[in-house]
Amino acid sequence: MEHHGHNLGLHHTHSSQHHHHLHSGLAPPLGLQVQPPSSVPVNVAPTAPAMACQSLHDHPPKPTLSERISIKVSRTLRRVPNVPGLLALALCSVAFWFGRISLTTSMLPEPAGPVLNARLATLAHATSQRRSLQEKSTEVRLVRTESTAAVLPAIDPYDLNTFEAAVSKGLEALKPAMTPGDTGEAFYRMVPFQILSWYPRIVVFPSFVDxxxxxxxxxxxxRFLYPSGLAYRPGETVDAGQQVRTSTGTFLNGDTTPALRWLEDKIAAVTLLPRANGEFWNVLNYKxxxxxxxxxxxxxxxxxxxxxSQRIATVIVVLSDDKLVGGETVFKREGKLNAKKSISNWTDCDADGGLKYKPRAGDAILFWSARPDGKLDPHALHGSCPVVTGDKxxxxxxxxxQGEYRDE
Structure with a gap:
C-alpha cells in the first residue's frame, strides 16, 4: 500500500486488493480482507456488476459543491510546506476565541453612564440639605430620634419667646427626655475664631461674611451717607470743625436688607446675645x-x-479693604496692667503703643466693653487709625x- 499525506493528518491510499475486488464484482464482506493466492491466476469473465463498476471507474460522477470545496482545501493545504501541528492548533484556538469575544461584545448593552447606588444617593441628598440649612440659618428644625414621641415644630432659635415655648412643650411631651445633642439645632456650626487679647477680650472671626x-x-x-456724629457728655460742646471723627456713615435697621438680617442672626449665634439687644447698624466709610x-x-x-442699658460688646464687620493702607483698629490700653495708662495722643496710632488689628474684608472683630462681672472694662479703649490710601x-x-431680657 502506498501512502501519500502530510502533517495535517490527511492521507490518500491506493490498494491493489481493492482494485481487484472492483474488477471481480465481488465485494468482500464488511471487515473481512480477501487475499487470493499469488501463485494462482484468477480469470473471471466480466459480469454486469463488474461492468457497471468499470463504468463508474472510467466515468466517475460529478462531485457536489461541498465535496469540491473539501478537495480544494485539501489541495491547498498540501502546498503549505512544514506547518507544525501545534502552530495550526494555536491559530485555530485564537480564531475561535476572537470570534467569541467579538460576538460577546456586540451583545453587551450600551453604557448608560455612572449610577449612584442608594447609599451614595442618600448621602448626597443629606449633604445638600445640610448645606441649605447652614445657608438659611434662620430656618432650623430639631432632630427627631427613634424614641421621639412627638415632633417639635420648625422654629427660629433667635426668636427666644417662640423657641423657649416650643422647646419647653416639646421636652414635656417626650419620654424619655432627649439627649443634649437632640435638643438644639439640627446641625453643628463651624465658626473659626482667633483670640487676640484677654484685656480687653478680643476675638477675630475670619471670613465671617461672604x-x-x-x-x-x-x-x-x-445712598444715605452723611458725616458721622459723636455722643456728647451732658453740657459738653465741641467745635464744629472737630477732627475727632471724620468718617461718613449711616444707620440701618437689621431688616433693611437680607444681608444685614443674616449678619445679625449669625452674631447672635456666636455671642449668645439676642438680636433685640443690638442697636441699629452703623455703616461707616473711611477715605x-x-x-x-x-x-x-x-x-x-x-x-x-x-x-x-449699657453697651457691653461691639462687633466690627469689615465690608471692604480696597487697596487699603492704614485704617487699623487700635487698642492703646490693651494688656492686663494698662487699664490706667495715660494717653498722650488720641489720634496717632503709633503713639503710646497698644495692639493694632489690620482690617481684612469679610472678617469680624468682637470685643467686650464690660467684664464678666458687668463692670466696664477700661482696656476697651479703641480707635480707627487714619487711612493712608484706599477705601475702608x-x-x-x-x-x-438690656433688650430681650429687659422685663426680667
Whole structure:
C-alpha cells in the first residue's frame, strides 16, 4: 500500500486488493480482507456488476459543491510546506476565541453612564440639605430620634419667646427626655475664631461674611451717607470743625436688607446675645486721612449719668479693604496692667503703643466693653487709625445688656 499525506493528518491510499475486488464484482464482506493466492491466476469473465463498476471507474460522477470545496482545501493545504501541528492548533484556538469575544461584545448593552447606588444617593441628598440649612440659618428644625414621641415644630432659635415655648412643650411631651445633642439645632456650626487679647477680650472671626452680602450692604448704605456724629457728655460742646471723627456713615435697621438680617442672626449665634439687644447698624466709610480718635463705646454713668442699658460688646464687620493702607483698629490700653495708662495722643496710632488689628474684608472683630462681672472694662479703649490710601468700609453693631431680657 502506498501512502501519500502530510502533517495535517490527511492521507490518500491506493490498494491493489481493492482494485481487484472492483474488477471481480465481488465485494468482500464488511471487515473481512480477501487475499487470493499469488501463485494462482484468477480469470473471471466480466459480469454486469463488474461492468457497471468499470463504468463508474472510467466515468466517475460529478462531485457536489461541498465535496469540491473539501478537495480544494485539501489541495491547498498540501502546498503549505512544514506547518507544525501545534502552530495550526494555536491559530485555530485564537480564531475561535476572537470570534467569541467579538460576538460577546456586540451583545453587551450600551453604557448608560455612572449610577449612584442608594447609599451614595442618600448621602448626597443629606449633604445638600445640610448645606441649605447652614445657608438659611434662620430656618432650623430639631432632630427627631427613634424614641421621639412627638415632633417639635420648625422654629427660629433667635426668636427666644417662640423657641423657649416650643422647646419647653416639646421636652414635656417626650419620654424619655432627649439627649443634649437632640435638643438644639439640627446641625453643628463651624465658626473659626482667633483670640487676640484677654484685656480687653478680643476675638477675630475670619471670613465671617461672604463678598456678595458685603457688596449688598455697601450698595444700600451708599445712598444715605452723611458725616458721622459723636455722643456728647451732658453740657459738653465741641467745635464744629472737630477732627475727632471724620468718617461718613449711616444707620440701618437689621431688616433693611437680607444681608444685614443674616449678619445679625449669625452674631447672635456666636455671642449668645439676642438680636433685640443690638442697636441699629452703623455703616461707616473711611477715605484718605479719615479716622476716629480713641474712645469708649460704653457710657460711664459717672460721666454720662444713669443708663437704662449699657453697651457691653461691639462687633466690627469689615465690608471692604480696597487697596487699603492704614485704617487699623487700635487698642492703646490693651494688656492686663494698662487699664490706667495715660494717653498722650488720641489720634496717632503709633503713639503710646497698644495692639493694632489690620482690617481684612469679610472678617469680624468682637470685643467686650464690660467684664464678666458687668463692670466696664477700661482696656476697651479703641480707635480707627487714619487711612493712608484706599477705601475702608465697616459695619458696626453695638450690643447692650438690656433688650430681650429687659422685663426680667
Amino acid at each position: 463678598k456678595a452680602r458685603r457688596e449688598e450692604i455697601v450698595t444700600v448704605a451708599s 484718605h486721612s479719615q479716622h476716629y480718635d480713641s474712645h469708649m463705646d460704653s457710657f460711664d454713668p459717672k460721666e454720662y449719668g444713669p443708663q437704662p 468700609w465697616v459695619a458696626v453693631k453695638w450690643i447692650r445688656d
